[in-house]
Amino acid sequence: MIDPRLVLVLSGVLFALGAVGVLLHRGAISILMCIELMLNAANLAFITFARLRGGAEAQIYVFFVMTLAAAEAAAGLAIVIALFRLRGTTDVDEINLLKW
Amino acid sequence: MHIFAFYVLALLTVASALVVVTHRNPVVAAVALAFNLISIAGFYILLGAQFIGLLQVIVYAGAIMVLILFVIMLLNLAEEVGPHSAGTFQRVLAPAATLVFAVVLGRALWRTAPSSFPPPSEGFGTAASLGRELFTRYYYPFEVISLLLIVAMVGAVLLAKRKLT
Numbered sequence: 001m002i003d004p005r006l007v008l009v010l011s012g013v014l015f016a017l018g019a020v021g022v023l024l025h026r027g028a029i030s031i032l033m034c035i036e037l038m039l040n041a042a043n044l045a046f047i048t049f050a051r052l053r054g055g056a057e058a059q060i061y062v063f064f065v066m067t068l069a070a071a072e073a074a075a076g077l078a079i080v081i082a083l084f085r086l087r088g089t090t091d092v093d094e095i096n097l098l099k100w
Numbered sequence: 101m102h103i104f105a106f107y108v109l110a111l112l113t114v115a116s117a118l119v120v121v122t123h124r125n126p127v128v129a130a131v132a133l134a135f136n137l138i139s140i141a142g143f144y145i146l147l148g149a150q151f152i153g154l155l156q157v158i159v160y161a162g163a164i165m166v167l168i169l170f171v172i173m174l175l176n177l178a179e180e181v182g183p184h185s186a187g188t189f190q191r192v193l194a195p196a197a198t199l200v201f202a203v204v205l206g207r208a209l210w211r212t213a214p215s216s217f218p219p220p221s222e223g224f225g226t227a228a229s230l231g232r233e234l235f236t237r238y239y240y241p242f243e244v245i246s247l248l249l250i251v252a253m254v255g256a257v258l259l260a261k262r263k264l265t
Contacts, residue, residue: 002106004217008209010110014117016202021121023194029126029172033133037117040140051147052214054221056233062152066159067245071252073164077171078259084175
């Protein structure tokens, strides 16, 4: 049978990969995709804990995280479209209107 | 059999995540992300959470990925070009800091988690057991999250509708 520690370490690795993507990418959509990667890593850890505890709670949390990710993707992509119309780019280094 | 499937899925997941993080073309990255999400759904089913696994394929690999790909193609995004304006400092420091983070996190998880799964409880991961919890104990969070979806939908329509001035 599978070792739960391996699944948890894998979810940690996926989270770190998503984090490094957020730090290195410049395209707003690429950053959004890396955030989805991080959310999925957390979900994988949740499911592992759900299987360890045997209850339905952690699975309900995963359900909520998925809903939240859908809302985040819809709102985030709408912001990207609005920014692209306004500035003609999705490069987050160019979008520094609020930067002091 | 299970352990073999686990290693194949782990390899696919990490490889596709690496493509998402490193590839400069957003379309390739989006397809790799869809691949990654489907492999994670494989993990859910392997761990016995079949309903969440199916939701993952439908909601994530279906709806969210279509939305992301649609926006990439709508905006006709080119590859990211040129060096990062934050310079080489960020390019070197970000992977190094994240590596430290990953090692610390992995070590903490490895040391605290038990080394084997208990036998699955009765009806674990079925739509029936999840639905019963969702509509009894988690009824109010469920209503709040549906409200959040409506707000996000209205916000998305408002934001993307007209040209901002």
